[in-house]
Amino acid sequence: MEYDHHLLTALAERWRPETHSFHLSIGEATITLQDVGMLLGLCVDGLPITGNELYPSDIDEYLERLLGFCPKRDGKTAIRLASLRQHLELHRDRVKISNLEALQRARCHVAFLLAGCFFSNKSQNKIDLFVLRLLEDPEFLWTPYVEHMHTLPDGCRHGEHIWRSRTYLHYYYIVEGHYPDRVMRQFGCRQVIPDDPLNETETQILHRIKRSSHHRNWERDHAIYVQEWHSQANRVVEGTPIAYPEAPPPYRSWYHSKTVQFIQDPSHEPDAGGYHGHSESVHALSDELSHHM
Incomplete structure (x- = not known):
């Protein structure tokens, strides 16, 4: 991708951090939620990207579960994008994979998108671990009373x-x-x-x-x-x-x-392992029908 360095330099000089806008000779202009929706196709009325930055005690195990492998880390709180790329290229030709492997591989691809477009840093070759938290399953608040206990x-x-x-x-x-x-x-x-x-x-x-x-x-x-x-x-x-x-x-x-x-259907009894006998086939059929509707 080619960059117009003269334009970027001019815009950098006109950027005002106090107002988060470009102060041009004709007035102010900035990047709005409309731009995000129209240019990137992203939902702009969802939940805020926030939360704690607590890291799991076993980071290697956490990455193995989230991504399917343990990538090389840059320090304690970031992983190298080159490690993600190598992992994807190594398994690129694998077609028959489980649903879990497909999900983990998708997370690797999304990590590239997040690191390169939305949450890039100066090095542009790593992604912070707390950004990967966005790829987890929807967060469940396990201890909702902790912050309010003293007020009750x-x-x-x-x-x-x-x-x-x-x-x-x-x-x-x-x-x-x-x-x-x-x-x-x-x-x-x-x-x-x-x-x-x-x-x-x-x-x-x-x-x-x-x-x-x-x-x-x-x-x-x-x-x-x-x-x-x-x-x-x-x-x-x-x-x-x-x-x-x-x-x-x-x-x-x-x-x-x-x-x-x-x-x-609750009329179907689960098998000895706890799963409904026909649930997986029903789920697969539902997915297939949804693609044609």
Whole structure:
């Protein structure tokens, strides 16, 4: 690409940082949101690009998960674009790749776009790690109360000592498990593979209990679960505090083997691994139809 250095020099001299505009002899002019939309085709009414710059404790593992490989870094907070380019060229001829590999490869391409057009730096050969945060999945606020905890009445923190208690919640005939060990990131802790909840048979029995017109002593009938509640202080789940809500690879592998990937007709029973048997084919068919609509 050829540059008109004389024009660029003239514009640089006319730029006023106080007003973010060019002060020309005929008046002010600048780059507007209209220019961004018309020239680049980008959405200009979305969320602001902001957030914290906290880096994960294991940066190499983070990059491996996000991009599919660990590129060379320039210091601690930037990666070299040449490393991204070499990785893409090395795997350019691979056609049969998984959905995850396709997503990781797309992130590499987008990283080039971000580094070269929108968030370029003086060196023009690296991209800051916090820019890569834009390529992550939509952000989920794991600890929404931290910044407001000190402003809340004391009553809101009553019982804080059992917030992470693995116990059972009661309402007469209703008994439901409380499993904070499955959501430790909501408490600012590292998530590990949790213990199993109640077995499926026992859960189904509890869920089938209906309110009866007969007089029943639920404290007696649910004595084993009531005892669990009274032992709540001894069942608090310990956790390792972390600054960044990351989940280690063993947990992610375990979770993806158990969770349901796609929403489907609830009349279909999931298989033993937790996935709906026909969900992937339904999802693929939906994608194919959307391309023709």
